[in-house]
Amino acid sequence: MADRQLTFEIFRYNPLKPEVAPYMQTYKLAETTGMTIFVALNMIREEQDPSLMFDFVCRAAICGSCAMVINGRPRLACKTLTNTLPAKIKLFPLPVFKLVGDLAVDTGTWFRYLSEKTESWVHTSKVPDPKVQEERMDNAVANQIYEAERCIECGCCIAGCATANIRDEFLGAAGINRVARFMVDPRDERSPGEYFEIVGSEEGAFGCMGLMACDDNCPMELPLQMQLAFVRRKMAAYGLGYKEKKRIKP
Amino acid sequence: MLQRVLTKSNKSDLYLDLIELASGLLLVGFLWTHMLFVSTILISPEMFNTLSEFLDTYYLSYFAIPFIVVVALLHFVIAGRRIPTRIQEQRIVWQHAKMLNHFDTWTWVFQAITGMAILVLAAIHVWLVVTGWPINAMNSADRMEAFWWFYLVLLFVGEYHAGFGIYRQFVKWGMFPRKPIGYVAKLITVVIIVLGLAAMVAFVRLGGGA
Numbered sequence: 049m050a051d052r053q054l055t056f057e058i059f060r061y062n063p064l065k066p067e068v069a070p071y072m073q074t075y076k077l078a079e080t081t082g083m084t085i086f087v088a089l090n091m092i093r094e095e096q097d098p099s100l101m102f103d104f105v106c107r108a109a110i111c112g113s114c115a116m117v118i119n120g121r122p123r124l125a126c127k128t129l130t131n132t133l134p135a136k137i138k139l140f141p142l143p144v145f146k147l148v149g150d151l152a153v154d155t156g157t158w159f160r161y162l163s164e165k166t167e168s169w170v171h172t173s174k175v176p177d178p179k180v181q182e183e184r185m186d187n188a189v190a191n192q193i194y195e196a197e198r199c200i201e202c203g204c205c206i207a208g209c210a211t212a213n214i215r216d217e218f219l220g221a222a223g224i225n226r227v228a229r230f231m232v233d234p235r236d237e238r239s240p241g242e243y244f245e246i247v248g249s250e251e252g253a254f255g256c257m258g259l260m261a262c263d264d265n266c267p268m269e270l271p272l273q274m275q276l277a278f279v280r281r282k283m284a285a286y287g288l289g290y291k292e293k294k295r296i297k298p
Numbered sequence: 299m300l301q302r303v304l305t306k307s308n309k310s311d312l313y314l315d316l317i318e319l320a321s322g323l324l325l326v327g328f329l330w331t332h333m334l335f336v337s338t339i340l341i342s343p344e345m346f347n348t349l350s351e352f353l354d355t356y357y358l359s360y361f362a363i364p365f366i367v368v369v370a371l372l373h374f375v376i377a378g379r380r381i382p383t384r385i386q387e388q389r390i391v392w393q394h395a396k397m398l399n400h401f402d403t404w405t406w407v408f409q410a411i412t413g414m415a416i417l418v419l420a421a422i423h424v425w426l427v428v429t430g431w432p433i434n435a436m437n438s439a440d441r442m443e444a445f446w447w448f449y450l451v452l453l454f455v456g457e458y459h460a461g462f463g464i465y466r467q468f469v470k471w472g473m474f475p476r477k478p479i480g481y482v483a484k485l486i487t488v489v490i491i492v493l494g495l496a497a498m499v500a501f502v503r504l505g506g507g508a
Contacts, residue, residue, distance in 0.1 A: 120397045143394070210403060213394050214387045254311040257380050258470040260402045273469060273476055280315075280471060287312040 052079040054130060056092065057138045058100070062149045072138075073097075085125035085137070086114055089151070101150035109267060112202030115142055116151045122204035124267045142207040155203040162223045166246055170235045189232060196229035196275060198268050205262035205272060211255055218255045219247065221262035221272045227252070228275045231282060240286035248287060253280040314376055319467055321373035326460045328366050330490060333457075336438075337493040339500045343435035350433040359433070367424060374417055381410045405462045412459040419452045439505035442498055453494045461487030 054077045061070035075092045086107055093100045105111040107126045114125035117140035119133060130137070145153035162168075205221035206212045212220045219227075227247050230236045247253045256276055263272040339346040353359045382388050395403050426445070430437050442449060465483040469476050 117397065120399050140397075208398060208400070210391050210394050210406070213390050214382055248309070249311040254315045256470065257406060258402075258466040259400075259406050260469060260476065261398055261400050263476070264400060264402070274473075277469070277471055277473065284312060284316065284471075287309045288316075 052130075052135050053077075054079050054088065055136045056088065057136070058092075058151065059140045060100075060150050061147065062101070063147055064149070079130055083130045085116075085118055085123075085128045085130065085139070088130060088137075089125060089139075101148065101152045103148075103152045110200060112155070112200035115155070115202035115204050115207070115267070116140065117142060117207065122207040122265050124202060124204070127267055142203050144206050144209075144212050145203055153203070155201065158203070158206070159201045159222070162219060162226065165219065166223055166226050166230075168226055168230070170230070170233060171238045172235055173237060183235070185234065189234060192232045193229055195271065196225050196232075199225055199270060200268055202267060204265050204267055208261035208265040210259055210261070211257055215250075215255060217251045219252050221256075221266070221270075221276060223247070224253055224256070224279050225270060225272060225275045228279050231279065240282065244283055244286050247279055248283045253283045256280070314379065317372065318377045319471065321369050321376065322463050322467055324369050325366070325373055326464045328362075328369075329456060329460050330486070333490045333494055333497075336497050339435060339438070339497050339504075340493070343504060346435045346438075354432055363424065363428070370417075370420065374413065378413065381413075406466070409459055409462050409466075412455045415455050416452075416459055419448070419455065422448070423452060435501075435504060439501045442501035443505035446498060446502055449498060453491060453498070457487050457491050457494070 056075040057072050060073045075096055077088055077091060086104055089102050103113040105113045109124050109127040115122060116125055118128055119138055122142055139151055141147055141151045141153045145155050145158055148154050199222060209220050212218045224247060227243060231243060260273055266272055335349055338349050382391055395407050426441060461483050465479055468479045
């Protein structure tokens with residue numbers, strides 16, 4: 049296994065040099081034990097081509113910077129072992145997001161828009177008192193929130209989504225999952241109507257066509273199918289006038 | 299953007315999604331019932347005739363056929379809004395599906411294609427049946443003998459669309475994980491296709507003997 053010679057075909061384009069048309073460049077590299085795409089790209093950059101652009105920060109599937117299309121699938125470079133792939137590896141930048149250059153894309157602008165659009169903060173009228181102990185939360189609810197909160201904003205669900213590829217304003221699984229996170233949070237005082245304003249349209253819950261490429265390609269393995277269906281049902285219930293029993297807020 | 303703001307904050311997207319769901323479920327329910335009814339030919343031609351006479355006598359056919367035609371057209375318009383109309387968007391989706399090589403994405407692409415095919419094929423089917431009224435074993439046998447190739451295509455195209463359609467609606471709305479839903483939908487689809495094929499053979503044999 050360790051003797052394999054890997055062939056990388058990498059998408060090259062620098063938007064600052066528009067006179068050079070996009071092209072695929074081939075690199076050869078000897079595979080080492082435990083090699084990830086992230087390690088391989090660093091070796092290529094150090095030993096063969098210092099001009100190669102790609103993003104990374106944490107190399108441990110926490111920061112979400114190194115997402116790219118690896119042999120057709122959006123994945124994290126740092127979490128993808130080369131020994132799980134054939135010897136020929138094709139790398140593309142994530143679609144949907146703005147290209148910085150080669151494999152590097154700007155997911156930050158997109159996710160900032162998402163955070164602003166979904167107002168990703170706890171909406172509360174309570175003024176926190178620093179001297180008092182924090183309110184306690186039911187463990188099951190805390191876990192539910194944490195499960196959604198594990199999203200690292202890598203953008204794989206957006207890149208894999210056919211709808212997001214053709215509809216710029218679609219919030220995708222990342223956005224709908226974010227809303228689900230606040231819906232279950234007892235500290236957030238937003239009404240179902242206010243959530244409906246955000247995701248009660250084709251920009252949100254009803255834009256999803258159920259292709260589930262988000263669910264199948266999430267590097268953090270978030271339960272996106274369940275989250276999308278949960279928000280869809282909640283929004284339909286509100287839209288049809290179903291009145292929820294008032295949640296008891298501690 | 300003014301145009302977006304002025305037209306936003308209504309429930310139309312929700313209603314459209316619900317109509318897509320309701321019309322889809324109705325059509326799947328109809329199609330599976332229809333195929334079970336057709337399969338009564340496997341028991342005996344008399345059984346088939348009794349059932350069709352029953353539906354005829356109580357005017358169930360005269361109500362159900364126009365109703366299903368309207369629901370199908372509604373479903374075509376409402377569910378069809380998902381299909382990209384601009385050529386560039388269609389290219390994006392096609393390229394995306396090829397790149398991703400992801401099962402549920404490919405099945406959706408073929409659902410869009412089979413949906414279009416059903417619009418044409420089902421229209422021809424309804425025309426053939428309605429102009430060849432009444433429905434009885436001998437009429438159906440003649441039809442099947444002449445157009446078995448047409449019905450072979452319609453059977454597969456229709457059941458494919460229905461099977462993956464109901465699967466997708468459960469995925470979008472349901473509380474269950476996808477895998478078991480997929481198995482159940484595929485199992486029912488296979489059973490219905492086998493029944494349909496068996497019924498076709500039965501009809502062709504019946505026609506050949508006449």
